[in-house]
Amino acid sequence: MSDFEPIILKNIPDLHNIEVYVKNGGYSTFKKTLNMTPEAIIEEVKKSGLRGRGGACFPTGMKWSFMPQKSDKPKYLCCNGDESEPASFKDREIFEKNPHQFIEGTLIACKAMGIKTAYVYIRGEYYPWIVMLQKAIDDAYGKGFIGKNIMGSDFSTDIFIHRGAGAYICGEETALLNSIEGKRGMPRFKPPFPANFGLWGCPTTINNIETLANIPPIIEKGGEWFSKIGEPKHAGSLLYGLSGHINKPGIYELPSGTLLTDLIYKYGGGVKDNKKIKMIIPGGSSMPPLTADEIEGLRMDNEHLKTVNSYIGTGGIVVMNEDTDIVKVIKRITKFYYHESCGQCTPCREGCGWMLKILDRIDKGMGRNEDIELLRDVANNIEGNTICAFGDAAAWPVKWAIKKFMPDFEKKVKESVELPIANKVHSLRLTVQE
Numbered sequence: 001m002s003d004f005e006p007i008i009l010k011n012i013p014d015l016h017n018i019e020v021y022v023k024n025g026g027y028s029t030f031k032k033t034l035n036m037t038p039e040a041i042i043e044e045v046k047k048s049g050l051r052g053r054g055g056a057c058f059p060t061g062m063k064w065s066f067m068p069q070k071s072d073k074p075k076y077l078c079c080n081g082d083e084s085e086p087a088s089f090k091d092r093e094i095f096e097k098n099p100h101q102f103i104e105g106t107l108i109a110c111k112a113m114g115i116k117t118a119y120v121y122i123r124g125e126y127y128p129w130i131v132m133l134q135k136a137i138d139d140a141y142g143k144g145f146i147g148k149n150i151m152g153s154d155f156s157t158d159i160f161i162h163r164g165a166g167a168y169i170c171g172e173e174t175a176l177l178n179s180i181e182g183k184r185g186m187p188r189f190k191p192p193f194p195a196n197f198g199l200w201g202c203p204t205t206i207n208n209i210e211t212l213a214n215i216p217p218i219i220e221k222g223g224e225w226f227s228k229i230g231e232p233k234h235a236g237s238l239l240y241g242l243s244g245h246i247n248k249p250g251i252y253e254l255p256s257g258t259l260l261t262d263l264i265y266k267y268g269g270g271v272k273d274n275k276k277i278k279m280i281i282p283g284g285s286s287m288p289p290l291t292a293d294e295i296e297g298l299r300m301d302n303e304h305l306k307t308v309n310s311y312i313g314t315g316g317i318v319v320m321n322e323d324t325d326i327v328k329v330i331k332r333i334t335k336f337y338y339h340e341s342c343g344q345c346t347p348c349r350e351g352c353g354w355m356l357k358i359l360d361r362i363d364k365g366m367g368r369n370e371d372i373e374l375l376r377d378v379a380n381n382i383e384g385n386t387i388c389a390f391g392d393a394a395a396w397p398v399k400w401a402i403k404k405f406m407p408d409f410e411k412k413v414k415e416s417v418e419l420p421i422a423n424k425v426h427s428l429r430l431t432v433q434e
């Protein structure tokens, strides 16, 4: 369907099998890096323009260069496979279809930053993928690609899987570090940043699974080759996740900057029952939603999404049709964030609860005239006032849905205000019983 040759989800049968991966050139790039200087590897990654695929789009080469080459303490790499953001399901596709390319990328990252221990953090619910990845790691140990004096060199690295207990906040990098240390998964104040004070107070780099899976082809074919794929400011391919009212949901690997309409109609087979689109979440549930008018000609990468006040996030696209009840959807999303707040910051802990209560009463026909403004005020007071970006993640869907879908909120409030008292009492009873 596309001329583009996938970089990660390659069309090679049984690529998860180590024999097949090696037969197709697997681990030879890592072997090549054993004779490269750390500076040369990092330079190539910088040249590629690769940005982190965990949501924040931070340049990977620059992140790696923050890691001190000389350190009295051990250094760590944490591979972030927590993937708890609703609508994100791309990392597990890598564990399933091409785990060795991720492992090879992890080994190259360890070589570049002089790291001897890497942890792969995966949410515990991903049990089948944990089993698949463990098998791939065991097979790589068996072939001597991981462990002591790898391929006869003086370089040694171990890779361990750490299972999370399924808390969304553990995907936040410093909460992830606390979780590996056996503490409650709560974000830490920054600075100090993990590059200097990370896991057990030692220098640590945290990278997403997709980010690391991009590394072997970058080193094999050169940073310049990669930098020419997709959009210059967000180079490479992206694993776009399509879900919602779509005919062919799934993961599609395509260049960054692919048209959103192509993703929906050409690859995703269009909207179910040929209905019109009402709302689209472009990159996971925390990203500001888009209206149907905003998607025409819109390219899917961070730079282009900024022009419609949104972001690429994790690339998880949710398509919602014309029948969608916007208030209900935003209430459902807010319920998730209310449940997942770690509770450290008052604006996040209390604010998520307030937003949920207001959305709930608007949804149940108990809304008041002042509720929309109150909701916006609470969201604005959460955004930018918390220890970690979770606060923004919770506030953005609410704030931007009000801005972009105001008539939907106004209609529900108007209907609430005009509802006879008797119905309101009935409605209230329902609320209490639920």
Ligand SMILES: Cc1cc2nc3c(=O)[nH]c(=O)nc-3n(C[C@H](O)[C@H](O)[C@H](O)COP(=O)(O)O)c2cc1C
Pocket: 051, 052, 053, 054, 055, 056, 057, 058, 060, 063, 080, 081, 082, 083, 084, 085, 168, 169, 170, 171, 172, 173, 174, 206, 207, 208, 209, 211, 212, 388, 389, 390, 393
């Ligand atoms: C609330 C919250 C949840 C996050 N969850 C994830 C996650 O599941 N996976 C991930 O890779 N990054 C997640 N991140 C981003 C990480 O903190 C971090 O930026 C990322 O793992 C860095 O990798 P990258 O540079 O390769 O993108 C989350 C951030 C926040 C604020």
Ligand code: SF4
Pocket: 169, 186, 187, 340, 341, 342, 343, 344, 345, 346, 348, 349, 386, 387, 388, 389, 390, 391
């Ligand atoms: S913003 Fe929310 S999740 Fe993040 S530290 Fe504060 S309370 Fe915890």
